Amino acid sequence: MAQVKNITAPLTDEVIKTLKIGDKVAITGVIYSARDAAHKKLVDLIEGGKDLPFDLPGQAIYFVGPTPAKPGNAVGAAGPTTSGRMDAYSPLLIEHGLKGMIGKGPRSESVKDAMKKHGAVYFAAVGGAGALISKSITKVDVIAYPELGAEAIRRMEVKDFPAIVAIDASGDDLYEKGKKEYGIGA
Amino acid sequence: MREVDVKQIGDAVRDLAISTNCELGERETEYIKKMLDVEESPTGKEIISMLLENAEIARKEMIPICQDTGFTVIFLELGQDVCLVGGDLNDALADGVKRGYTEGYLRKSILSDPIKRVNTGDNTPPVLHLSIVPGDKVKVTLAPKGGGSENMSGVCMLKPADGIEGVKNFVVDKVIASGGNPCPPVVVGVGIGGTFEKCAFLAKKALLKPLGERHPDPFYAEVEEEILRRINESGVGPQGLGGRVTALDVHVETYPCHIASLPSAVNINCHASRHGERVI
Numbered sequence: 001m002a003q004v005k006n007i008t009a010p011l012t013d014e015v016i017k018t019l020k021i022g023d024k025v026a027i028t029g030v031i032y033s034a035r036d037a038a039h040k041k042l043v044d045l046i047e048g049g050k051d052l053p054f055d056l057p058g059q060a061i062y063f064v065g066p067t068p069a070k071p072g073n074a075v076g077a078a079g080p081t082t083s084g085r086m087d088a089y090s091p092l093l094i095e096h097g098l099k100g101m102i103g104k105g106p107r108s109e110s111v112k113d114a115m116k117k118h119g120a121v122y123f124a125a126v127g128g129a130g131a132l133i134s135k136s137i138t139k140v141d142v143i144a145y146p147e148l149g150a151e152a153i154r155r156m157e158v159k160d161f162p163a164i165v166a167i168d169a170s171g172d173d174l175y176e177k178g179k180k181e182y183g184i185g186a
Numbered sequence: 187m188r189e190v191d192v193k194q195i196g197d198a199v200r201d202l203a204i205s206t207n208c209e210l211g212e213r214e215t216e217y218i219k220k221m222l223d224v225e226e227s228p229t230g231k232e233i234i235s236m237l238l239e240n241a242e243i244a245r246k247e248m249i250p251i252c253q254d255t256g257f258t259v260i261f262l263e264l265g266q267d268v269c270l271v272g273g274d275l276n277d278a279l280a281d282g283v284k285r286g287y288t289e290g291y292l293r294k295s296i297l298s299d300p301i302k303r304v305n306t307g308d309n310t311p312p313v314l315h316l317s318i319v320p321g322d323k324v325k326v327t328l329a330p331k332g333g334g335s336e337n338m339s340g341v342c343m344l345k346p347a348d349g350i351e352g353v354k355n356f357v358v359d360k361v362i363a364s365g366g367n368p369c370p371p372v373v374v375g376v377g378i379g380g381t382f383e384k385c386a387f388l389a390k391k392a393l394l395k396p397l398g399e400r401h402p403d404p405f406y407a408e409v410e411e412e413i414l415r416r417i418n419e420s421g422v423g424p425q426g427l428g429g430r431v432t433a434l435d436v437h438v439e440t441y442p443c444h445i446a447s448l449p450s451a452v453n454i455n456c457h458a459s460r461h462g463e464r465v466i
């Protein structure tokens with residue numbers, strides 16, 4: 001596999017332009033966790049003209065609901081959840097400055113359109129590798145909706161978080177291309 | 187009559203909740219290792235080695251393989267010569283789940299109501315499948331079931347005229363359409379026959395079979411092999427990012443069926459195919 005690209009989060013337009021599908025990346029910096037319930041709340045805030053619990057421009061959201069941390073660990077198992085459930089919410093967040101999303105599984109056309117239009121990137125983390133991924137998350141703080149438990153919004157400091165560029169800002173989609181490349185006789 | 191204390195069953199549930207979530211089975215590990223040679227996509231290979239590394243970390247540190255530690259599905263085979271003592275069996279099972287998920291630092295993913303959506307806070311209640319069998323033993327099998335793969339499952343009331351080809355097409359199409367969502371490589375359970383709910387149950391039960399084991403009836407063994415081959419020819423690959431290994435295995439379970447029906451079900455499981463058992 002190609003070399004790993006080291007990138008930092010929050011993301012800049014310059015970095016996003018260099019990312020192509022299939023690129024293996026190691027993300028270092030700060031990302032935010034949010035799942036369905038938190039996404040719904042973020043969208044409601046935007047639609048109501050209210051402030052979000054964190055500044056959206058440039059940020060990357062990780063679709064994750066970790067297990068509780070064992071004593072001494074920053075976080076428990078923390079692999080990605082199915083991104084498709086966030087498809088209804090992501091375009092509005094992208095329109096308001098969200099630059100990166102980390103999850104698993106394909107995205108809808110409307111998400112891809114928004115990504116192309118506003119220059120955002122979608123990373124696939126390895127679903128089912130929650131223990132391994134947890135090793136790259138060094139610090140976690142719940143910053144909003146603690147009542148949602150695993151679904152609360154968390155600020156996560158990450159170091160060399162492993163992911164693969166699955167959909168890039170030009171709209172190229174590895175889910176489509178990869179399947180075509182390895183499909184037999186379909 | 188042999189007396190069995192329900193607390194012992196609760197203890198088994200507690201222990202199995204933790205072990206199945208943190209320890210990838212030996213057979214599964216070996217099986218997945220072999221897939222490194224089968225996979226042709228460099229990204230796919232990389233993903234498979236990450237899953238193996240993940241399993242090692244999880245086992246060593248006893249942290250869950252996956253953050254979705256699932257709905258606790260319990261299959262209880264109760265010997266008819268057993269007399270349960272020591273309280274309410276359902277309470278004991280729930281207590282086992284609660285202790286396992288709390289003491290094992292597992293995620294609590296269960297909501298008390300599907301629409302109002304408030305978390306129960308301790309992953310209770312479990313889903314219980316109880317069967318009465320001959321003998322004086324109790325067999326507890328626990329299989330935590332993740333939401334991502336469960337969501338990609340389905341039941342189809344096929345017409346008898348659709349025959350085995352109809353079943354194969356339904357299963358293959360369903361798995362391919364789920365793409366990267368259920369974290370491929372997946373394990374596929376297929377239920378054929380029975381009633382609407384029975385075939386869904388069969389599909390779930392099929393997931394308990396060991397990887398690589400074929401159906402005793404050569405006809406269905408061949409069906410399993412063909413479905414597996416066709417799924418893996420799709421190119422979906424590890425995590426849906428392209429490759430040869432989309433499914434690790436396919437297991438079929440069947441049951442007698444009504445003259446008017448051909449119920450078919452597919453239940454998708456994660457690579458870890460988490461399950462474990464204890465006989466009391």
Ligand code: SF4
Nearest residue numbers: 128252332334369456
């Ligand atoms: S589908 Fe399975 S491996 Fe993937 S996130 Fe869900 S429980 Fe984990």
